[in-house]
Amino acid sequence: MQPLLLGAGVVMALTALVHSVVGELLIFRQLRRGNIVPTEGGPLLRERHVRILWASWHLVSILGWALAAILIAMAQTPATPLPNAWLLKVAIAASLAGSALVLFATRGRHPGWFSLLVAAILAWLGGSSL
Numbered sequence: 001m002q003p004l005l006l007g008a009g010v011v012m013a014l015t016a017l018v019h020s021v022v023g024e025l026l027i028f029r030q031l032r033r034g035n036i037v038p039t040e041g042g043p044l045l046r047e048r049h050v051r052i053l054w055a056s057w058h059l060v061s062i063l064g065w066a067l068a069a070i071l072i073a074m075a076q077t078p079a080t081p082l083p084n085a086w087l088l089k090v091a092i093a094a095s096l097a098g099s100a101l102v103l104f105a106t107r108g109r110h111p112g113w114f115s116l117l118v119a120a121i122l123a124w125l126g127g128s129s130l
Contacts (some may be wrong), residue, residue: 001075001076001078002074002075002078003075004075005071005072005074005075006071006072006075007023008071008075009010009040009067009068009069009070009072009073009074009075010068010072012026012064012065012067012071013038013064013065013068013072014043015064016060016064016065017059017070018062019057019060019061020057020058020061023036023057023058025112026055027057028057031050031054036088037051037054037055037104037105038050038051038054039051040070048106048110049111050110051105051106051107051110052102052105052110052112054105055101055104055105055106055110055112056102056112057103058101059098059101059102060095062094062098062101063094063098065089066091066094069090070082070087070090073086073110084127085127088123088127090122091120091123092120092123092127095116095117095120095123096116096117096120098115098116099112099113099116099117100113101113102116103117105116
């Protein structure tokens with residue numbers, strides 16, 4: 001066990017959780033009108049801008065959790081490299097979750113959902129040889 005890597009992974013996971021929760025409480029709660037995805041941007045932001053801002057905010061948390069998983073796994077067996085197939089699964093899961101989040105938040109109007117989906121598919125297809 002490598003305690004410093006484990007600590008780094010735990011800190012990353014907690015940071016991602018706090019990032020999402022505090023963002024919801026301090027920023028997005030004020031922009032929400034009964035829906036899960038906030039839509040009220042006031043005089044500065046249009047609805048579509050608020051939607052992608054919300055999705056991007058939580059995408060950072062998803063990627064933080066993916067990094068946390070890698071760090072925690074590395075801490076378990078520091079002398080042994082992680083299998084590429086496992087790392088690939090983490091990357092695919094993070095890309096798919098991000099794609100679904102952006103698709104849902106923007107109702108498919110932001111192309112980021114598609115590029116994240118393509119990245120996940122290409123990683124899945126490319127990883128079939130691992």
